[in-house]
Every structure is written in structure tokens, then in C-alpha cells.
Amino acid sequence: MLSLTPRIDPTIQSLLDDRDYLAELLDALGSPLALVLPQRVPKNVAAFRETFRRHRLSGRLYYAHKANRSSALLRELAAGDAGADVASLGELQHALSAGFTPDRIVATGPKNREFLWLAARTGVTVSVDSADELAELAGIVAGHRLPRVPVTLRLTGFASAGVRVLTRRSRFGTPAGELADLLDLVEKRADQVELTGIAYHLDTVGLAEKAVALEGGLAALDACRARGLRPRSLDIGGGFGVNYLADGAEWERWTTELGQAVLGRRPPMTWDGHGYGLRAENGTLRGNLAVYPAYRPVAGAAYLDRLLRTPAPEHGLPLGELLLDHMYDLDVEPGRALLDQCGLILARVLTVDDDRVRLDLNARDVSLEEHGVLMDPVVIPRTGERRAGPAGVYLLGNLCLETDLITRRKVFLPIVPRPGDLLAFVNTAGYFMDFSATNALHQPVARKVAVYQSGGLRRWCLDEQYWPVHSRQETL
Amino acid sequence: MRHDDITEAIGDTPLVRIDPAVHGLANIDLYAKLELLNPFGSVKDRAAWHMAGPLLDRAAPGDTLVELSSGNTAKALALLAGMRGLPFKSVTNRMKVPEIKELLLLLGAEIDELPGRSECLDPADTDDPLSRMHRQLALEQTGYLHTDQYFNQRNVDAHVHGTGPEIVKDLDGRAPDWFVACVGTAGSSTGVARVLRQHNPDVGVIGLVAAKSDFIPGIRTIDEVHEVGLFDPGVYDALETITAEEAVDGLLTLVRRCGILTGPTGGGAFAGAVRFLRTVDAGLTGRRTAVFIVCDRVESYLSYVRDRRPELFGRPPRRNSTRTLTDAEVGAAPEIAVPDAQRWIEETGALVVDLRNPYAFQALHLAGSINIVDEAFADLLHAGLPFSGRRPVLLVCPVGEKSARYAALLTRMGHPDVRSLAGGVIAWRDAGAELVRD
Numbered sequence A: 001m002l003s004l005t006p007r008i009d010p011t012i013q014s015l016l017d018d019r020d021y022l023a024e025l026l027d028a029l030g031s032p033l034a035l036v037l038p039q040r041v042p043k044n045v046a047a048f049r050e051t052f053r054r055h056r057l058s059g060r061l062y063y064a065h066k067a068n069r070s071s072a073l074l075r076e077l078a079a080g081d082a083g084a085d086v087a088s089l090g091e092l093q094h095a096l097s098a099g100f101t102p103d104r105i106v107a108t109g110p111k112n113r114e115f116l117w118l119a120a121r122t123g124v125t126v127s128v129d130s131a132d133e134l135a136e137l138a139g140i141v142a143g144h145r146l147p148r149v150p151v152t153l154r155l156t157g158f159a160s161a162g163v164r165v166l167t168r169r170s171r172f173g174t175p176a177g178e179l180a181d182l183l184d185l186v187e188k189r190a191d192q193v194e195l196t197g198i199a200y201h202l203d204t205v206g207l208a209e210k211a212v213a214l215e216g217g218l219a220a221l222d223a224c225r226a227r228g229l230r231p232r233s234l235d236i237g238g239g240f241g242v243n244y245l246a247d248g249a250e251w252e253r254w255t256t257e258l259g260q261a262v263l264g265r266r267p268p269m270t271w272d273g274h275g276y277g278l279r280a281e282n283g284t285l286r287g288n289l290a291v292y293p294a295y296r297p298v299a300g301a302a303y304l305d306r307l308l309r310t311p312a313p314e315h316g317l318p319l320g321e322l323l324l325d326h327m328y329d330l331d332v333e334p335g336r337a338l339l340d341q342c343g344l345i346l347a348r349v350l351t352v353d354d355d356r357v358r359l360d361l362n363a364r365d366v367s368l369e370e371h372g373v374l375m376d377p378v379v380i381p382r383t384g385e386r387r388a389g390p391a392g393v394y395l396l397g398n399l400c401l402e403t404d405l406i407t408r409r410k411v412f413l414p415i416v417p418r419p420g421d422l423l424a425f426v427n428t429a430g431y432f433m434d435f436s437a438t439n440a441l442h443q444p445v446a447r448k449v450a451v452y453q454s455g456g457l458r459r460w461c462l463d464e465q466y467w468p469v470h471s472r473q474e475t476l
Numbered sequence B: 001m002r003h004d005d006i007t008e009a010i011g012d013t014p015l016v017r018i019d020p021a022v023h024g025l026a027n028i029d030l031y032a033k034l035e036l037l038n039p040f041g042s043v044k045d046r047a048a049w050h051m052a053g054p055l056l057d058r059a060a061p062g063d064t065l066v067e068l069s070s071g072n073t074a075k076a077l078a079l080l081a082g083m084r085g086l087p088f089k090s091v092t093n094r095m096k097v098p099e100i101k102e103l104l105l106l107l108g109a110e111i112d113e114l115p116g117r118s119e120c121l122d123p124a125d126t127d128d129p130l131s132r133m134h135r136q137l138a139l140e141q142t143g144y145l146h147t148d149q150y151f152n153q154r155n156v157d158a159h160v161h162g163t164g165p166e167i168v169k170d171l172d173g174r175a176p177d178w179f180v181a182c183v184g185t186a187g188s189s190t191g192v193a194r195v196l197r198q199h200n201p202d203v204g205v206i207g208l209v210a211a212k213s214d215f216i217p218g219i220r221t222i223d224e225v226h227e228v229g230l231f232d233p234g235v236y237d238a239l240e241t242i243t244a245e246e247a248v249d250g251l252l253t254l255v256r257r258c259g260i261l262t263g264p265t266g267g268g269a270f271a272g273a274v275r276f277l278r279t280v281d282a283g284l285t286g287r288r289t290a291v292f293i294v295c296d297r298v299e300s301y302l303s304y305v306r307d308r309r310p311e312l313f314g315r316p317p318r319r320n321s322t323r324t325l326t327d328a329e330v331g332a333a334p335e336i337a338v339p340d341a342q343r344w345i346e347e348t349g350a351l352v353v354d355l356r357n358p359y360a361f362q363a364l365h366l367a368g369s370i371n372i373v374d375e376a377f378a379d380l381l382h383a384g385l386p387f388s389g390r391r392p393v394l395l396v397c398p399v400g401e402k403s404a405r406y407a408a409l410l411t412r413m414g415h416p417d418v419r420s421l422a423g424g425v426i427a428w429r430d431a432g433a434e435l436v437r438d
Helices: A010-017 A019-029 A038-054 A071-079 A089-098 A113-122 A131-143 A176-188 A207-226 A248-262 A301-309 A319-325 B044-057 B072-083 B098-106 B129-140 B153-170 B187-199 B244-258 B264-281 B298-308 B327-331 B338-348 B358-363 B374-382 B402-412 B424-430
Strands: A033-036 A062-064 A083-086 A105-107 A125-128 A149-156 A193-200 A233-235 A278-281 A284-287 A329-331 A343-353 A356-359 A378-380 A391-396 A411-413 A422-426 A447-454 A457-462 B015-017 B028-034 B064-068 B088-092 B110-113 B144-146 B178-182 B204-210 B238-242 B288-294 B351-354 B393-396 B418-421
Touching: A010 A019, A010 A343, A010 A422, A019 A033, A019 A343, A019 A378, A019 A422, A019 A447, A038 A071, A038 A301, A038 A447, A071 A083, A071 A089, A071 A447, A083 A089, A089 A105, A089 A113, A105 A113, A113 A125, A113 A131, A125 A131, A131 A149, A131 A176, A131 A193, A149 A176, A149 A207, A149 A233, A176 A193, A176 A207, A193 A207, A193 A329, A207 A233, A207 A301, A207 A319, A207 B358, A248 A278, A301 A319, A319 B358, B015 B153, B028 B153, B028 B264, B044 B064, B044 B072, B044 B144, B044 B153, B044 B187, B064 B072, B064 B129, B072 B088, B072 B098, B098 B110, B098 B298, B153 B187, B178 B187, B178 B264, B187 B204, B204 B264, B238 B264, B244 B264, B244 B298, B264 B288, B264 B298, B327 B402, B338 B393, B338 B418, B338 B424, B374 B402, B393 B402, B393 B424, B402 B418, B418 B424
Parallel strands: A033 A447, A062 A083, A083 A105, A105 A125, A125 A149, A149 A193, A193 A233, A233 A329, A356 A391, B028 B288, B064 B088, B064 B144, B088 B110, B178 B204, B178 B288, B204 B238, B351 B393, B393 B418
Antiparallel strands: A033 A343, A278 A284, A343 A356, A343 A422, A378 A422, A391 A411, A447 A457, B015 B028
8 A cells, every 4th residue: 555645634524524515515516526615724824923923023924826716715815914916917806806905915927017007006016027027017107197006026046155056947036136227227217116125936845045045135125225225025935835645654655666666676656657757777766756745744834934943044043033133024925835724626436447447527627746746535435334445546537638647646545436436635725726727628627615614514605605704693 | 104195095994893892792793994084084085086086187277076966075076176276066966964065165165056846846847966967067068077976887996996805804804794884875885795795705785774754964865775876786685774863873882982983874884783783693603793884074963963962962051141031030121112212322321232133233223332143142141241330231132022031131140220122123113213224
């Protein structure tokens, strides 16, 4: 058995235990079905706030909208004290309609003119990626006689001293070395834009790279202050991660066995011997295990805490202390980490043929493989009796395509699934639910349902019907 | 012993018997091959010299020696390159021991740390560090001399010609019954095993690797060995796993009881050897011999040991430390709020001490204040009051928390009028009070 058992929160577990409820939902709304748990979100926000408090830092926590397009999750966040990080015109409209006021929204990512206009019109903070974008924004503000727009400058490619910490090239941000030119432009456009901070986006799990960038961001803020500008915050983006698995030993065993399988020293564990980035060359293992580090003992708010305790590469003081000493706010933009344990996807088993289990959903409805997160689903048998296992199976999707594998690895389930059973892909609210879902081949995209507690009862409604003010029975 | 050149001092390391009272084996003589006594401090001196020698002989001025190494190989190569006036560049996928990093910088090495893995999966990024380094070297198109320790047969040859025969010579022409080595590049274990088996085909070769979740500098994990071109599982009669805890235990035993200043790799080899040999010792009738390798020295791993065994570095509590304050003392710390503080400073001419880091202090501070950074201030206080009691003192930190602790301590030490700025410099700023940059 090479299981990769998911980490399951009590709320999700109690939902999984309520088989009749889930079966009824699926029968009513069809397979696949996405469930979001909006009331779980405030707990994740609170964990980040606790890290802020421990380091005596103030600042904003922006939810990265792209992680899930659910209205229920967004509205629940709007009801609390988090902000929203929007990366498109549609996301900005969605955030505004969910109740976020403009001072709680930051616009990031690639932006077209419409997006820039609505951002400027409503007065949300714009995270600017280049001098051209800044000039275009200032032009829109001037042309439409809008009030000054708050901007942060997103930088990239911070240099490190001594040991050169190499970072992957990013599509986003202006090279840190070109800050002076950007600031010239900010000063020239002072009637249209107001600099409020510096930002960066780093796609890495490596603390060393983030430490270099954070310290580089502080130096950039200091350069702004030296010019008489009044920036107040450093936005360090997201990438704090989620721990998906219950057991680190399972993860270690699985990855070791995969290497052995790629070297031909044990039977294959994957469809057609797929190596997840690893390959054998003359008996030596080459390549890079291209999957998400699914077992991460330090993730989310704890990862941020670790980062803030990390000594600055040059100044030696912990980064959190440096931020505090300088009196800068810390802004963060977690996506996945705020949705930890906030949702699951259900699908019905259609056929079971030897080691192939065909499901009524496809790889785009639950894009675990696309995002490299290896985590087993939970089998919810239709009837009460349990059937003998374990079973090593491949999960196949409902598209007429050879590529439509829900898992490229053999999944070991504790019991043998049968047609009519449900499979639950838990903890899938962050990125796996609707990031790539499409209507390809006229297969329906999963309906989305918000499951919540009200008046001591578990209730559900369509995602778009959920608002954080629950029905009147709670006041009765 | 007279040499023309430090490289002549590489090799010919001693084989030292470990006191049976320390290892507790009844029938086995256990010997340590002291590779830490190589001139640059490790077993890697041999491989580095053997691999780099020919490259350096044909190097053109301006060429750079390069290796993917985060430790001893880099150190030896940096020194060898330096002797020829050539630069050395180490490319690593995360150098985890700070002392080694600093030592390499001192030796003049250039260090590139490769990027970590991406948070959102990037299917385009499937390169291992080795391929990435090869590509980077090819891109830069200058004179790189790459020793390629994980694939270079000369790494193994260094031990076929040196380490292996030396062990046999020191055991009076015989091979030991067991040879125990940690597996890093697999160079020393493969080379020595080859020589020993020529003398005694029955020699038992034990390879030690690190537990997957552990980090022992210089040892690969059970997965990582498969990425090494020189690694052949057939060389080893057994591959055993050792933990970082065992390695530190072994290190302490060798350092404290045997006078052998080993690093964690040697400590791990000792611990792994004793653990393995204990299982066979009881069944033996005659005398047997075993040899393990002490790869390098302890000095470079102080922070590594300190992280895992802070109690080993315990110091007696120091006088006048904020750690000795009670909650009641901190609660009673004399504070002053921002509006009162402004008036008070003006009236009394109080000395304002800012405890923040100098970089932040220089950016913005209260006019007329002086900067004594937190740690330095703590050091000063160990020796007693650094101010005259006649002048009032206002302590300032970011939010007024640190300064409250120091105000409580200074009060306890007898200062009659010390206060902490409530809410700190952030409250000062938020109240719109003046901050200067001068």
C-alpha cells in the first residue's frame, strides 16, 4: 500500500461521515459537485493574524481571488477583516460586489485598460508591474480627471551579497535595479498616483530567496523615503503553502519508491511509467521531482512566521524585527493557504474494470495532477457494508481523451470502489476546484454549493446564494 | 617532513585504533582512518587534487574552476585553484551550514545558490541542479573547468591509489573484515572497497546514508544517492540509514573520549559502524578488524550541532538580564505616553535611547536621540548602569515592548528616572510627532 492519506479537518470529516447527506446532494445536483465551506475561512485568517500579532506587525491580508472563484468564500472573507487581491477586471467586479470596499482591494497581475480604469475609478490600490503600466494608469487618471490612485511598485530580481542566491526569472515586476527610473515617473505623475509601498512576487518555497527579496524590498522602501516619498508597506505576495498529507512517512516512502520505479528496480507506480519529472540515465536518477511538496510540516501562517524569524542575509536581524524597526506594514497575499480545509469535490464512480476506475468528472474538474498535488481521494460507499481492499487503481475521467487521467499514479484505496460509490477529493478549495474547469465535450462543469452551519444545523445553498447573514431562524 | 608544496601533504593519513572501552565491542578492533588530517581538512582533498590536478595543468589564465558542491570539495578546490591564481565557483542547491559558506567566501570562492522549487507547479521546470549547472556553464561560454565529482572516475581513482592501499599497508598487508563509510559522492567508499576486495574478497562493505527527513552534511539521503553517477549499489554488502541524532552522538563520543575532532559525517560513520558491528560481535570467536572513515573536522559544524543540541553550549545565566525580570516587574515598568513624553524631554533634557537597528534608526528617529541597538545595550547592562543616574532616560523601541523590559531592568538596577515610550516609535509617528532623518 503506497497511500497518500489526506489531512482532514473535523468539519470535513463530519461531512464525509454524513454519507446520506452527500449522496442526496450529488443526486440532486449531479456529478461532479464542488462543496465550499465558507465558515472555515475565518479560522485561516485568524491564524495569519496571530502571526502578525506575534511579530507586532500591522498590515493587510489580501486573499488571492484566483485560488477559487466562489462567491460564498469571497463574501465570507469580505465579512471579516481580510482584503482581496484581484488579477482581472472580472475579479475586481466580483470583489466589489461581494462587499469589499476599495481600500481593501489590491489589483495585481497583467492588466488591460478596462481593468486599470475600474481600479482607478473605484480607488483600489494598483500593484504596478512596469513603467509602461504606471504611465498608462497615470494617463487614465489624468484623462478621466480621477482622484490620485494608490500604487505599489512590484519589483523583481533582487541582488544578494556574498553568496549569490539565484532566483527563477519572473514574468512579473520591474527589475529592482530600475527602481530609480520608476520613482522618477512616480514623482513626475504625483498628481495622478500616490506611492504607498513596494511589492514582490516570488514563486518559490525557498526561504533563502524570499529573505533576499524581503530585505531588498526594505532597501527599496528606504530609497523611496530618501526621496521624500511616504511609502508605508511591503507586500511580500503569497506562496506560504498548504500541508495536504496526514503522514510525512507516507510521503517519504512514496517518493523513494517512485525513484526506484523510475530506475526499474520495482514495478511501475504510474500510468505508462510516468516519472513526474524524474528519469533514468545510465542507472542514475536525473531530473527533478516536479510535484508539489504535499507534506509540508511548516505551511501557511507557520511558514510566514518562519520567514519573519529568518535573519536578513545582510543585516542579520530577523526580517520581522527589521520590518517593525522601520515601522513598515507587512502585506501578504495568500491564496491557497487561506482556503486550507475549505472545500471538497465529489464525484460518482461510473465503472470499475480491473485497476481502472472511471469517474463522472474529468481532470479539469479536480486539477490535482495539473498542480502536482498527490493526495488520495476518500471512498464513500453507497451502501453501509465495507468491501475488502486494498485496491491499487488508476482514476480515469469522463472525457473521450487518452490524456484524461484524474491520477497518473496508481492510487491505493483502503476499500475497492464500486459503481455508484462516491469519491471525495478533500481540501481542494485552493486552485483545484475551478481553476481549469471547462465545458469541453459538453460535459457539465461542477455545480458549486456552500455548506454551512446555521441554527445548529448543517445547511447548504448554491454558491451564488450564500451571504454571511444567515436565515432568520438563528435569531428566533 | 619537508614539502615543496602543500598538495604533497595530501594523503598518508593515520589509522587510529578506537579504545574498546569506548566502542564496547569484544572481538573487533575498530580503526578510524583520520581523513580530517589532510591539509585542507577533509577526505575530499584527495579527490579534489586528483580531479583538478590535470585540469589546472592545462588551464589558461582567466579560467574558472567550477563544481557543484556545498562543502569540503568546494573548500579543497578553492584552495587548489587559488594556488594557481585561478578563481573557483561553487554552484549549490542550498548550502545549509553557514560556517562553510563563510569559509568559502574567505577563500575567495564565488557561490551561486540555485533557486528553490516553485510554489505553484511549473511543468516547464524539470531540471535537476546538475543539468541546470551544465546549462548555465554552457550559456556563459567562458573558460570553465568542471571537476564533475559525482560522475568523474578520477574521484574513485584517488582512493584506489591512496586511501585503500594506505589502509592495507597500516594493517600489515591485510584488508579489514569490515569497511564502513558514509556515502556522499560514493568516491571514497567505491575506491576503497575495490582495493580491499582485491586483498580479501570477503570484506564486508557497509554504506551509510542519511534518513530521508534528516540532514547530515556530506552524506546523501537514501534517495539522493541514486542521483550520483558513481553510485553502484553492488559495491555495498549493506546500505544502512543513520540519523542526524546518531551522527551527533558519534561526534561527541569521538571528540570527548577519543581526542578525534571529527565532524558529523565521521560521527555518523562511527555510530553506524558500532551499531552494525554490535550485531555481529556476539557471534564471533576470533579477532576481527573494522575500519571507518573520519571525513572532516568539527570546527565547521558548530552551528549545526548547536541547532540540534543547544544544551551543549549552555552558559551560566548572566547578571542584569531582561530574562530575569518577573511579569510584575515588567508590568510595573515606568512608561510615558507620547504627548507627555514630548513635554518631559523638553523640560528635563532626558537622554533618548533608541534600541532599534542602526539602519532603521538612520532612516527615521526622534530628534536628538542616540542609537544603542538592543543586543549591544544588553551587553552593556551586564556590566552595570551605562548612564549617570542624574539624567533622566527615555527608552524607545518599535512598539514599546522591548523598551518596557529594559526600563524595568534599569529601575531594578537603581536608575531613579528611566521611562519607556508607550507604544514606541510607531505611536510617536501615528501621533504625528516629529521624526527626523539627519
